[in-house]
Amino acid sequence: MVITVVILNTSIALMLLYVALQLWRLKLRLVKITNWIIFVDSQAHTLLGEALEQINISQENVSHLGHRKQRLDSQIQNLQQVIRLIVWGKQLWGRYLWLIKSNK
Numbered sequence: 001m002v003i004t005v006v007i008l009n010t011s012i013a014l015m016l017l018y019v020a021l022q023l024w025r026l027k028l029r030l031v032k033i034t035n036w037i038i039f040v041d042s043q044a045h046t047l048l049g050e051a052l053e054q055i056n057i058s059q060e061n062v063s064h065l066g067h068r069k070q071r072l073d074s075q076i077q078n079l080q081q082v083i084r085l086i087v088w089g090k091q092l093w094g095r096y097l098w099l100i101k102s103n104k
Helices: 001-104
Strands: none
Touching: none
16 A cells, blocks of 8 residues: 555656646746847837838828929929910010001
């Protein structure tokens, strides 16, 4: 009976030792995975931080371009009005000269 208890206790001890060894190996794997995840997270944070800066700069540039486009559109409109006035003045001058020639 004592031998059976000793064998049973030894078997249980060996099984628990095996389980402990597997848990220790699992812990090592989890540590490696955790370190890798921390590394990837820090790299992603760095990259996304730089990307966010670039996005903000791009948004500012787009805003400046929008304001510049508005100014240029206004200048183009003014220039078109000036050109229309010049063309209109040329037409009037041509009619005036034609009237002068026809009255002679």
